[in-house]
Amino acid sequence: MADPVLATHGISKSFGALKASDDVSIDLRPGEIHAIIGPNGAGKSTLIAQICGTLMPDAGSVHLLGRDVTQQSTRARAKAGLGRTFQISALAMQDTVLQNAVLGALGASGRPWRFLSPALEDADLRARAEAALERVGLQDHAATRTAELSHGQRRQLEVAVALTLEPSVFVMDEPMAGLGSEGSKRLTGFLDELRHEAPILLVEHDMDAVFTLADRISVLVYGKVIASGSIDEIQSDRQVREAYLGEDA
């Protein structure tokens, strides 16, 4: 079996008496989509925050491409190849769609200290940004102010910004949230191809998407991974059905 690209080893995080992450060990292997599901308040976002470096775990470690990155900043992890999308769109709303994509390309280039040449006339940055927009289908909206995009288009732009980084790993926090069934279907198809470029750790509520895409699923309840395995294994797991799928076993 190939070495995992991303892994957490027994990470725990408490907020007072609340255990938001309780000894969580998950991994992500090349070419796969690993979905994290769980009810609201299960600690999915806290887990993502620790993987991406916005929260420091109380115990345990995070490994990215075989390196321990537990002590590293969000910035360092991004440079090391982690591409993240946010649950609630974190985009520069006053800027155009293209400017948001160019920001990603600029981050990837690592050369923001240029003060006189216009960013949008930089051929490399622009080509990279436009390619990413085209892949998510936003090429016709490049000049639109981001605040004027529909909710679904903002989700697409989130993905496009992550694409400009050409990361080795994607971590996506509910990319389907608020998309209509049409948009959700389109994004599902896109992620299905994307996994061959870089594996995806996918936190998602949309069960259709999860069951279509996931190679493996881990179920998080009260901060604990109560089950992990293939779709069939999860669907037939008694604990999961009780705790999450809400069925009497």
Added chain:
Amino acid sequence: MIAERYLNAAILAIFFVVPAWAWWANEPFTITLMTRAAIFALAAVGLNVALGLGGLVSLGHAAFFGIGGYAMGILAFHAQTVTPVMEWPFVIEGTKSMPVIWLTAIVLSALAALVIGHLSLRTSGVYFIMITLAFGQMFFFFSISWSAYGGEDGLSIWVRNDFPGLNTLQPIQFYGLCLAILCAVLWFTSRLARSPFGLALNAARQVPQRVETVGLNATRLKLVAFVISGAITGLAGALFADLNRFVSPTMFSWQMSGEIMVFIIIGGVARLFGPVAGALVFVALEHFLGGLSDYWLVYLGALLLLIVLFGRGGLIGIVSGREKAHG
């Protein structure tokens, strides 16, 4: 609605036409007023880099304005008394040369901005405002107690400093110098706003977590913006001291910081010409209303209130409408 670029051109035209008329009509006082407006505009263009692009509400920019002023005052004072600024470990002589004074003002205020920004950027919001205010007050009280350079009374410089090839004692020539600098800095900041640095800074103001997620350092971007901002305001301070041939702790006062910010709010935050329009309006009101009543600031306050309540984009926003996404 008038497109913003035409409005900008009209504002700039005022800076050419009015002094040209005043020169022709032999009205040196009008030229001095316009010089004052140009220098205030420059100071505010500096603050606008931090405030408009970086979202850094600094209530301590008088520190840089004052450092620029004292850089001029101290160098020129030693030149006119023919004493060295310092003798150990190496000798620094005073100077009356404007380019040297400007460079000193820029370097010293940039250094001060680096230190102040480095410490202040650990905070944000109201705390950032308070800590920059506190730094400004530190410089104010230091200058009051610095008796070697006049303390509370300040320093008078007998003759305006020199610029190669110009007679700076002629108001119109000194004005031309100030206007040239203002135009150069406006050109620089307009390029800056569109540069890769400007794009990243613009995003760091709106969504710092996004900027970090693409691998850029949001705090460092803001720090560099603060340094550039301080350096420009410092240069304006050196010119202001030269205009008055006088420098005093008032340049360091928090009222000065407030005034610089008021120029921007009147004109329009983050608009290229916002600070220029604001400074122009301020100097005009100061002159015309100040002639009518000693309490003219009441009217300025009313204007400010109206603009903040009804026209968030300042005067530029009121005339030319919402800012277009520049691209």
